[in-house]
Amino acid sequence: MIKIGDFSKISQVSVKTLRYYAEIGLLKPSQIDPFTGYRLYTIEQLPRINRILALKELGFSLEEIDQVLSQGLSSDELRGILRLKQAEITVRLQSDQDMLRRIDARLKQIEQENQMPTYDVIVKNVNPILVASTRGIIPSFPEQGGLWHKLGTYLAAKKSQPSGACFTIYHADEPEIDAEVCEPVAAPLPASESIKVYMLPAIEMAATTIHHGPFVTIGEAYAAVIQWIEENGYQICGPSREIYLSVANNGSQTDPNTITEIQFPVRKA
16 A cells, blocks of 8 residues: 555655545545545556546546546547547637737737727627618718618507617628618517518627727728738628617717727638
8 A cells, every 4th residue: 555645756646636636536545544544545546647647638627537537438439539629629729829810910000000909809799680671772871861761660650669779781882882771679570562570690700899989980990890800810701780889869970979889790711
């Protein structure tokens, strides 16, 4: 029998860690002296502690290690688990590489502007949403009043209140501006000749930023998002959205308290 201190030296595992492994049932002492309370191990337990250390170095959690050791896996089963772990690490490495690219792009931006960027861009998932909408060609981005009036009249007639922030989808801006104005609704409504009610699909990845200021300066936010997309290895893959989180007073283009979120569907380049 080997005392825990000596077993610690042989296995190069601290006494504290051995006690913890015993507590969680990963490696229990072969015997506990009933008189002294000493924890005693055997040489035969060294292969198990070595297997624990080897799997830990491969990135397995203690819970995963316990499952591997307790189930008596075959070499094929262990090979399958290792391949899964390999895939997990590969995904994590790709995520870390993406983060490094974003950090590099942010550093370059700070160096060029010599200050913190005005806009922070994040990539997020956008959930599907039930909307009532109408779509048309508009002469300029601010001139959406006719579309909004048509949609508002429809919702008022149906006695339906919007269930979230309204927004505009820009399907195209060249050679004409093809805009779809949308109001989230809580329940399906009967469509009309000019009003569509449907479930707007989710966006798996959307590059987004927040513009806090008047609409006359929103082009700066668009430029920031597009630059970020290009510098961080993404491509735009769908129409952009403007979500009006805080609506301007009387549709003013110069209201400084307006808050707008800009969303671009993206995919990795």
